[in-house]
Amino acid sequence: MNELNSVMLLECKGLTFRYPRRHSHVFKDLTCQISGPGFHALFGPSGVGKTTLAKIIASEITGFPGTAMTHDMGPILYSYNLERLPGWCSTGDHLAEVTPEVNQGKIHDLVRFFGLQECLNSRFAQLSLGQQNRINLTRYLLQDFNLLIMDESLANVDEATREQIILKIKDMFPTKSFLYISHNVMEVSKFCEEILVLRSPYKSPQAVCVIGQDYREGRSLKKRDLELTMLEVVHAT
Amino acid sequence: MLHRRIYQFLVVYFLGLVFLFLVKHLLHLSDYVVPSFRELWQTGHSVFARYLLAVLDTLAVAIVGHILSIFMATVVGIIGRLTTWLGSFIRVAAYNIQAYPIVAVAPIIFILLGDGLSSRLLITAMICYFPLLLSFLGILSEPVVPIEHFYVATKRTSWRLEVKIRAFESIGKLTTVIVGSATLAMVGTIVAEFIAADAGIGYSIRIALYQSDLAKILVALFLIGICTSLYLALLEWMGRLVQKKWEIPSGG
Numbered sequence: 418m419n420e421l422n423s424v425m426l427l428e429c430k431g432l433t434f435r436y437p438r439r440h441s442h443v444f445k446d447l448t449c450q451i452s453g454p455g456f457h458a459l460f461g462p463s464g465v466g467k468t469t470l471a472k473i474i475a476s477e478i479t480g481f482p483g484t485a486m487t488h489d490m491g492p493i494l495y496s497y498n499l500e501r502l503p504g505w506c507s508t509g510d511h512l513a514e515v516t517p518e519v520n521q522g523k524i525h526d527l528v529r530f531f532g533l534q535e536c537l538n539s540r541f542a543q544l545s546l547g548q549q550n551r552i553n554l555t556r557y558l559l560q561d562f563n564l565l566i567m568d569e570s571l572a573n574v575d576e577a578t579r580e581q582i583i584l585k586i587k588d589m590f591p592t593k594s595f596l597y598i599s600h601n602v603m604e605v606s607k608f609c610e611e612i613l614v615l616r617s618p619y620k621s622p623q624a625v626c627v628i629g630q631d632y633r634e635g636r637s638l639k640k641r642d643l644e645l646t647m648l649e650v651v652h653a654t
Numbered sequence: 655m656l657h658r659r660i661y662q663f664l665v666v667y668f669l670g671l672v673f674l675f676l677v678k679h680l681l682h683l684s685d686y687v688v689p690s691f692r693e694l695w696q697t698g699h700s701v702f703a704r705y706l707l708a709v710l711d712t713l714a715v716a717i718v719g720h721i722l723s724i725f726m727a728t729v730v731g732i733i734g735r736l737t738t739w740l741g742s743f744i745r746v747a748a749y750n751i752q753a754y755p756i757v758a759v760a761p762i763i764f765i766l767l768g769d770g771l772s773s774r775l776l777i778t779a780m781i782c783y784f785p786l787l788l789s790f791l792g793i794l795s796e797p798v799v800p801i802e803h804f805y806v807a808t809k810r811t812s813w814r815l816e817v818k819i820r821a822f823e824s825i826g827k828l829t830t831v832i833v834g835s836a837t838l839a840m841v842g843t844i845v846a847e848f849i850a851a852d853a854g855i856g857y858s859i860r861i862a863l864y865q866s867d868l869a870k871i872l873v874a875l876f877l878i879g880i881c882t883s884l885y886l887a888l889l890e891w892m893g894r895l896v897q898k899k900w901e902i903p904s905g906g
Contacts (some may be wrong), residue, residue, distance in 0.1 A: 470740045475807070494807050505822055505900055515810065552806075560808050 418460045424447045426453030426490065426564065426594050427474060429624075432483035443469050447483070449624035451592040451611050453490075453564070456587050458605035458629065458651060460598075464607030467598050470615065471566045471600065472598070473497055475539075490594070491563035499573040500553045502541035508552050516559040525587075527555050532578065546573035551582070558586065561623035564594040583608050587633050606646040607632050614653040625653040656887035663879045671872070690871040697869035698876075700728040705858060705870075709877040710856040711844050714886060715771065720839035721777030723786055724832060731790030732817055744776065750789050756780045764850040767862055774846040774854065781842030782835040789831040789849070825900060829893030834890050840882050 432447040443466040451457050459467045472478040473485050475495035487493060504513050512524055528534055531551045536544055544552065554570045571579045586595065587608070599605055605612050611631035616623050627649050632638045678688040685693060733742035760777050767773040794817060801819050805811040821828060847856025855874050863872035 439737075477807075496804075499800050500803055503822065505818075515804070515808070543877055556804065618800060634730075 418554045424588055426457070426487070426520070427596075428484075428486045429449045429470075430484045430618075432473070432474070432481065432485055434466075434478070434481045442511055443617040444623060447623045449613055450488065451596070451613055454592055456595045456597065456608040457629070458599065458609035458612040459615065460605050460612050463600075465615045465617060467615055468497070469609055471558055471598060473598065474564070475514070475566055487564065492561055493564040493566070494560060494562045495568065495642070496554060496555055496570050497555045497568035498550050498570055501549070501557075504540055504542055506540075507538050508533075508541055508544070512556055512559065513538070514551075515556055517561055520559045520561075523559055526589075527558060531564045531582060538550060538628075544617040547575065547578070550574055554582075558590070560602065562593065564596065565607065566598070568598045568601075579604070584634050589611060600652050602647050603643075606630060607638065607643055612650055615649060616654065627653055655814070656884070658765045659883040662879065663883045667876060667879055686866070687868070689744070694869045694872060695811060695858075697867070700875045701870055701873055705855065705874055705877050708853070708858045709874070709881045712856060712878075713840070713881050714840040715774050715854065716778055716836075717885065719775050719843060720782055720836055721837070722775070722781040722785035722837070726783055727786040727790045730787055731794045731871040732813065733790045735795035735820075741795070745791055748784070748791060749815065751784065756784070756842075760846060760849050764813070769850050769852045772845055774851055777846035778839055778842040782838035785838060786831060786835045789827070791832040793827060796820065798823045822900060825897055831859050833886060833889045833893060836886055837882065840885070844878070
């Protein structure tokens, strides 16, 4: 038990939440946990409360009954796909400006692996949606964090590039924790270590944890195992 | 831009003149009420230089008052964007005070400050200040969440950055509001001079009014229109320069 607590990433107990002036609850006595570090997922149908839970974890939403503990894990960042960079400078200048001194050396690597070399002289609005998503995620990865929540952060990126990016993130940040919010059942089953499946507040329990395949470079992946995980995730939904 | 503004003003001015002469003709009014075209031309010749200087004097006061009100609206807008009680108090006060007609307060200002530059300047600034303030408050108190979120999450946000982001995102609106309020600045100065002053084109119009000299008033209106058009065109040009410098071309 002590060993489990020492690696606990997130633990919610009796979490109840309702937006002001709304009748229905988003969470009713939600209890769930994820152990870390690693690449984990938050999965569930639209409107089930994935973004709300992510904001609660990142302390962007406070004041609710129950607890959402992150076990003093340090800086938690929440990123989402609709974020924009300021338009008064190029994306390259912005990255250089917002990257802490200690991480300046990582800019080149991340930009190269994410295929963003040609975007650095452009303004954010000149980029395609996929490039915008990647540059936004890059600046978050260059920050000091222990948990990064990626709320559909690669939503407009093609599948092959997305796969490359996830593998690179897992390779570059083995000691960090990630909570990846996506609607792609195959992707979360294949790449994530633990998949927290959120369900409607009328179902009990409201969250189910499924163990994913945690695929990474150099590791084999059995098709049958992946299919079983996907079935488990879909069934849990 | 400039030629379009001047052209539009000339069309409106001469249409107004035609309408005036039509009314004169239809109602058989005397030259004493509505001057003849020849009298108008002669008056123009005789007062042009004096009135031009008076209009330039008015324009100078309007520009200084306008700059003053932009500065005040920016400062108060920055404080008013706060979510604290102070910000809330400033927003409510601004909405309430702007509903009161400033022209009605003008006599009090003249009683207290007398017929001088300070009174003209104050009334000008007050007349164009409130519309500016309401727009500035609206723009500066509206968070641009998709951009600001990163800075808040990484604890890099500051009031300067907040203002920069919000002003940048609404640069087009800000330019339009500033150009729009320039007309108000000119109106404010003329109203101030008209009520009580010892200089400016508003003061000249007041004297012409006492003399029932419509020709002089029409010449004054012509010069006011030309000078205001020049100032508006200058502001639009400056606004375009700023927007061009910060231009955000779209792509994909």
